[in-house]
Amino acid sequence: MPHRLTVTLLATALLAACQSNPTTQQARDAEEAAAADAYVAADAADAAEAVRSEQATLDSVVVTGARLRRDQAKAAITAGHAHAPAAPPPPAPMRMLEYRAANVAIAPQSPQAAPANTEKYAERDDNPVRRTLDEPVSTFSVDVDTGSYSNVRRMLREGQRPPADAVRAEEFINYFRYGHAGPTDRSRPFKVTTELAPAPWNAKRQLLMVGIKGYDVPKATLPPANLVFLLDTSGSMDSPDKLPLLKQSFSQLVPQLRAQDRVSIVVYAGSAGLVLPPTPGDRHDEILGALDRLQAGGSTNGGDGIRLAYAMAKQAYVKDGVNRVILATDGDFNVGTVNQDALETMVADQRASGIALTTLGFGTGNYNDALAETLADVGDGNHAYIDTLQEGRKVLVDEMQSTLLTIARDVKIQVEFNPAVVSEYRLIGYENRVLANEDFANDKVDAGDIGAGHEVTALYEITPVGSGAERLPALRYGGKQVAAGASTDEIAHVRLRYKLPGQDSSRLIETPIARAALSTQPSDAFRFASAVAAYADLLRGGQRIDGWNWDDAVRTARAATGRDLYGLKAEFIGMVDQAQRLVTVEGDTPAIAGE
Secondary structure: OOHHHHHHHHHHHHHHHHHHOOOOHHHHHHHHHHHHHHHHHOOHHHHHHHHHHHHHHHHHHHHHHHHHHHHHHHHHHHOOOOOOOOOOOOOHHHHHHHHHHHHOOOOOOOOOOOOOOOOEOOOOOOOOOEEOOOOOEEEEEOOOOOHHHHHHHHHHHOOOOOEHHHOOHHHHHOOOOOOOOOOOOOOOOEEEEEEEEEEOOEEEEEEEEEEEEEOOOOHHHOOOEEEEEEEEOOHHHOOOOOHHHHHHHHHHHHHHOOOOOEEEEEEEOOOEEEEEEEEEOOOHHHHHHHHHOOOOOOOOOHHHHHHHHHHHHHHOOOOOOEEEEEEEEOOOOOOOOOOHHHHHHHHHHHHOOOOEEEEEEOOOOOOEHHHHHHHHHHOOOOEEEOOOHHHHHHHHHHOHHHHHOEEEEEEEEEEEEOOOOEEEEEEEOOHHHEOOHHHOOOOOOOOEEEEOOOEEEEEEEEEEOOOOOOOOOOOOOOOOOOOOOOOOOEEEEEEEEEEOOOOOOOEEEEEEEEHHHEOOOOOHHHHHHHHHHHHHHHHOOOOOOOOOOHHHHHHHHHHOOOOOOOOHHHHHHHHHHHHHHHHHHHOOOOEOOOO
């Protein structure tokens, strides 16, 4: 084998070793020196032929090392340290390759075109302003997904302006906790609270915040869990921000598993395979070993993977326990069942068996957000996107009890506005969760679920009668009028329907909202949520928040940070600044989905 090819293979092996077994600086220097000597001593006759043939491999490993340093820096920042630690020196193999590039004459290469960005986002338009006289009732399903926020965060960190359709306001808002009051006992699975105050971007209008908080369950008292990790190991996952990050993220969950839990691992590439049959959760080393052995390669037969995962979930089904498939993928299904409608039907058929589906998105360039979000919706689960190891811990460890234990199913919200008080209203976000009004009381219609400790937050922008802030023009032939003597004490009436797990009939909660509830001193939670909503709108073009701008959103968020245990709110302020710089450079028109 030519000497230089031998050294290149050695560099690749050392890169993997350095990633899994960090060494001291002294050891790294020794490795570098030894490798440099090997290159210098390599047979000069091999250089002209071998350098050209190995150039593609060199470029790939250098980029991999650069991405590794980027991910390490991102993880440190995400961890919320006041002063992020200095990035460690690059692994020895990467420095060896840089040494080679500096000391060996390499013929100029033609620049390689960047791979096409094939990310997929469902097209969506903002909810329109509704005239209360014409449409006094608004109905939608709850949503506990957060994937849009962390996915957009990933793009901003990479200096990419997010496509408008990647921004879902409700997922931005629900990424944060607002401290909504929970129930005092378990007679009801959650409590509904409301807050009303002037809209920060237009004092003539008002914002109504509806908050839902489920009761908490200590992790130690969670019922037995039957979990199937359905992991994409196709060739498209061969990137540091995909399969390696996936393995590290799931490895953080393993120590939380107990003897009464069961874990299976199903993988899919060109075909699906069983890596780990149902295994007691306290066999941590066995589970970690199975994760560690995973490698990426081949095409993506997600349909077969889903079928096998549900088969394993049924085999290990736990009565009165948690039964869930956790699908982790970049969503790039390209063989087998690839039609999205067919995949949705497959998952919807399975949810009747009591097995839920959570989807976790990874990676960039070919991420199929539309598919990942939709499969979670029809699978009675939730969707998140993992861009850092810290986010992996947030989703798979800190919030796992909320993900696993469903305390209320098919949760629907309906708000009826009083036309004597409210001229117009607009629901912020939830565009793909809007329901027909008649579906509110129809228990056959599927809706979102809430887990233990979950919070759900929704915002309505309201235009009071006589405020002069109406957006819709007066109707020349409008025949509807407010009934004479109509009460003006209430601005709205909130209804909420839900099913307890295992039950088919829904229960009803009702909460009137008094006009006198209007506050001129809104809470920190209210102000921060409004800043997040404005940020989402600005990313989509800033068409709904009147004269407000990026500085207004930052100023409001900074003054309302309050308790920020994990530094997520402080990070948000930095993300707004980053987004503003990108938008200022590229102009004020939102990016087209998929660009």
